[in-house]
Amino acid sequence: MTNSGRRSRKVLDAYRMVNGRNPASLAGDDGSWLHVGSLLEHAAVLPEDERGPYLEIVAKTVKRAIGDDLWRTGHRMDPPQLRNDSALESRLRVFCEIIEDAGALELSDAILCAYLAADVDVSPIEDGRVEAVRARLAWKRGELDVAEERYRRVAITARRIRSDELRVRAWTGRAIVARHSGNYPASRRYGQHAIVLAQRSGLHRLASVAHQTLMVAAAVGKEFDSAVEHGWHAYLNADGDVTLESGALGNVGQLFLDAGHPATAMAAFRAVLTRRPSDRIGIPALGGLVVAAARLDLPDVVHMTTGDILARLNGNGGVTAYDAATTLVDLTSAYVTLGDTVRAEEFRARAYALAASKGFHEIVHQTREAIRQRTAPRERALSPRIQSVAADVRQLVSV
Numbered sequence: 001m002t003n004s005g006r007r008s009r010k011v012l013d014a015y016r017m018v019n020g021r022n023p024a025s026l027a028g029d030d031g032s033w034l035h036v037g038s039l040l041e042h043a044a045v046l047p048e049d050e051r052g053p054y055l056e057i058v059a060k061t062v063k064r065a066i067g068d069d070l071w072r073t074g075h076r077m078d079p080p081q082l083r084n085d086s087a088l089e090s091r092l093r094v095f096c097e098i099i100e101d102a103g104a105l106e107l108s109d110a111i112l113c114a115y116l117a118a119d120v121d122v123s124p125i126e127d128g129r130v131e132a133v134r135a136r137l138a139w140k141r142g143e144l145d146v147a148e149e150r151y152r153r154v155a156i157t158a159r160r161i162r163s164d165e166l167r168v169r170a171w172t173g174r175a176i177v178a179r180h181s182g183n184y185p186a187s188r189r190y191g192q193h194a195i196v197l198a199q200r201s202g203l204h205r206l207a208s209v210a211h212q213t214l215m216v217a218a219a220v221g222k223e224f225d226s227a228v229e230h231g232w233h234a235y236l237n238a239d240g241d242v243t244l245e246s247g248a249l250g251n252v253g254q255l256f257l258d259a260g261h262p263a264t265a266m267a268a269f270r271a272v273l274t275r276r277p278s279d280r281i282g283i284p285a286l287g288g289l290v291v292a293a294a295r296l297d298l299p300d301v302v303h304m305t306t307g308d309i310l311a312r313l314n315g316n317g318g319v320t321a322y323d324a325a326t327t328l329v330d331l332t333s334a335y336v337t338l339g340d341t342v343r344a345e346e347f348r349a350r351a352y353a354l355a356a357s358k359g360f361h362e363i364v365h366q367t368r369e370a371i372r373q374r375t376a377p378r379e380r381a382l383s384p385r386i387q388s389v390a391a392d393v394r395q396l397v398s399v
Helices: 011-021 032-044 052-066 068-073 091-101 105-118 124-140 144-161 164-180 184-201 204-220 224-236 242-258 262-273 279-295 299-315 321-338 341-358 361-370 384-396
Strands: none
Touching: 011 032, 011 105, 032 052, 032 091, 032 105, 052 068, 052 091, 068 091, 091 105, 091 124, 105 124, 124 144, 124 164, 124 321, 144 164, 164 184, 164 204, 184 204, 204 224, 204 242, 224 242, 224 384, 242 262, 242 279, 242 384, 262 279, 262 384, 279 299, 279 321, 299 321, 321 341, 321 361, 341 361
8 A cells, every 4th residue: 555545644633633622522532542643643654663662562552552462363353373572463443443432533533544644564454454444444534535445555455465354344435424325326336345255255244344335225225134144144154252242233133123113123223332432333323213113102211322322422422423423313303203303403403514514415305305204214024034034133132
């Protein structure tokens, strides 16, 4: 990759930017975030043979921050492999994902960029993995063009080193960017490429993510059975990873909600929330739960869930702009269903303003529909296979 693909803010500038926007994003910092980033930036300007002591300090700091278990296993999305006990490869992405989940996206990006500049022993595949993370950080900030360019660079690296893993990461990422841009045919095309290659290569957890992209494409195409199958396969392919399982279950819940089965949907959303996921998964699940509760005429649940959502949106920086906008649309729909037009309009206006400012065209359209649509979807007849999936979903909250 060229250096232009690695440009980022300086670590201290990124830290100040996050602090100025939302200090809550830095609440989980134990003092290591700025320390690690600053050490990496300092190491990057030294001659290569003088960087070792600084990288050793960074490695020890990261190990303390993420714990022995995660240091030993590395990032959960990477194929299992033996790692040098002192190497930052894979482990720094674990560290930066904690920062990302807290909502300090610019800081996570700056640290990753500093890492690539400082550590000359970064392997080509790790370089590609880091660039894929930086692409994700870009689309989470609403910078879709930047994300697309970074995923393109990942694809170039994949071809150069003949890496199926990086090909899957690039295709999956481009599918997500295309979806956020409203280009569903492209999203489906990239997702199909990713899932076929991931399954063929035995990359189960990457296959889980790829299944989720096809699930969304099938849902948009109103292919309900196919969408549920992809969603359920995303759950099954999670290979025991709680984060992936929670994300997949949240998507399956949304499918059943859209198909007029709010009770099954509520079970799925509650199964997600009992796992105590990060806000990037928990917020969409709460949005689905509030709509399901409204359709089941459970106003107390609606009001309680609304309070939880607003507390997270207003006080926690870990919520992406996209998820915040879609959840505000969910609140609009819930209060329209309850007949509270005043609160519905309040949430609709907030959703529209946020979506319009970020270029989320599909959500702008949804804000117009949500304020008018009071009738719940007609209950869809389920095939025997999908009835079985629904029963499995309901069972998850009873164990």
